[in-house]
Amino acid sequence: MDPDSVAKAFVEHYYSTFDANRAGLANLYQEGSMLTFEGQKIQGSQNIVAKLTSLPFQQCKHNITTVDCQPSGSGGMLVFVSGNLQLAGEQHALKFSQMFHLKPTPQGSFYVLNDIFRLNYA
Amino acid sequence: MDPDAVAKAFVEHYYTTFDSNRGGLANLYQDGSMLTFEGQKIQGAQSIVAKLTSLPFQQCQHSITTVDCQPSGAGGMLVFVSGTLQLAGEQHALKFSQMFHLMPTQQGSFYVLNDIFRLNYT
Numbered sequence: 333m334d335p336d337s338v339a340k341a342f343v344e345h346y347y348s349t350f351d352a353n354r355a356g357l358a359n360l361y362q363e364g365s366m367l368t369f370e371g372q373k374i375q376g377s378q379n380i381v382a383k384l385t386s387l388p389f390q391q392c393k394h395n396i397t398t399v400d401c402q403p404s405g406s407g408g409m410l411v412f413v414s415g416n417l418q419l420a421g422e423q424h425a426l427k428f429s430q431m432f433h434l435k436p437t438p439q440g441s442f443y444v445l446n447d448i449f450r451l452n453y454a
Numbered sequence: 455m456d457p458d459a460v461a462k463a464f465v466e467h468y469y470t471t472f473d474s475n476r477g478g479l480a481n482l483y484q485d486g487s488m489l490t491f492e493g494q495k496i497q498g499a500q501s502i503v504a505k506l507t508s509l510p511f512q513q514c515q516h517s518i519t520t521v522d523c524q525p526s527g528a529g530g531m532l533v534f535v536s537g538t539l540q541l542a543g544e545q546h547a548l549k550f551s552q553m554f555h556l557m558p559t560q561q562g563s564f565y566v567l568n569d570i571f572r573l574n575y576t
Contacts (some may be wrong), residue, residue, distance in 0.1 A: 368522045368534075400490045404555055406528060412490075412553050412570040427574065429551040430519045431534050433526055440473045446524045450574040452549060 339401035339411045342442060344433060347394040354385045360444050367447040380447070391420035409434045409442070414452070427452040461533045464556060464564060469516040476492035476507045482566050484501045489569040501524035502569070513563070536574070551576040 349356045361367075361377035367384075368374075374383050396415040402409045411432040417427040433446035455463075482501035483489075489506075490496075496505050497536045498511040518537040526532045533554040555568035 333506075349557065350518065361544065366524045368524060371520070371522065375525075384511050385469075398493070398572055400570045400572065402488045402490060402495075402555075402570065404526065404568060405530070405557070410553065410555060410570070411534075412572065414551065414572055414574065427576075429534075429572070429574065431532070431553045431570075433524075433532060433555075437525075444527060446532050447524045448524065448532070448553075450520055450522065450536055450551070452536065452551065454576050 335401055335403060335409060337400055338442070339409060342411060342432070343396060343399050343413055346432075346444075347396065350384070351391075351393050354387075355381060356383060357381055361447075362443050362445075365444055365447065367449070369449050370451060389419045393418045395425070404433055408438045408445070417451075427454070456522055457525060457531060460564070461521055461531060462556070465499060465533060465535055465545045468554075469518065470521050472506070473513075476509075477503060479503055479506060483569075484565050484567075487566055487569070489571070491571050492573060511541045512540055517547070526555060529558045530567070539573075549576070 358377055358381045361380050363376050365377055365380060366375050367380045374380050394415055394417055396413060398414045400412040402410050414429045416427050418425040428451050430449045432444050434442040435445045437443055467558045480499055480503045483502050485498050487499055488497050489502045496502050515541060516537055516539055524532050536551045539550050540547040541575040550573050552571045554566050556564040557567045560564055
């Protein structure tokens with residue numbers, strides 16, 4: 333599978349899971365994974381999922397505008413996403429940018445080693 | 455030097471150089487460096503600097519809003535930046551997000567292995 337397709341497939345899977353079942357993101361992270369969410373640094377799959385499932389909204393929908401990817405060396409892949417995030421009940425969607433550093437698993441899949449999320453304020 | 459300080463120093467150096475002397479960015483990239491600029495993929499220091507020096511404006515000023523960084527493994531560092539870009543003569547600044555993957559050089563400095571730039575349209 334070519335890198336761009338892998339990146340697109342990952343992005344679709346990540347945000348579908350986020351929007352339908354945030355706890356299901358747990359198997360995309362490992363102990364050494366790092367998330368920086370609006371400047372807050374969190375480490376490890378358990379803490380990361382705890383943070384994401386505790387965000388102050390029940391329902392949300394990510395709409396992806398752009399996906400860029402590049403190989404990061406040693407089999408890893410960098411994925412840079414921009415889009416908007418619609419929270420249930422809110423009139424206006426929030427714009428965001430996010431980058432993922434994916435590393436291969438022995439099973440031939442990918443996990444998220446690095447994750448940085450920022451809202452893009454107007 | 456702690457990672458956050460390294461990231462901040464790199465970001466200041468990068469954008470100061472970009473804004474005053476784009477040709478001077480050449481020594482921040484190497485042969486294997488990759489830039490994706492608004493979706494266009496470019497490889498190698500020479501081609502990257504050719505692209506950046508040929509952008510259709512003479513003068514610009516980057517103003518940085520946020521800088522996030524995380525270690526990428528194997529001594530590398532991921533830096534995620536958001537800010538605005540004011541072009542000379544334009545009334546409104548452009549918003550952008552950019553990610554860098556820095557790798558150490560033998561001289562104890564860093565070079566840019568991966569660089570992805572996107573404008574954030576309102």
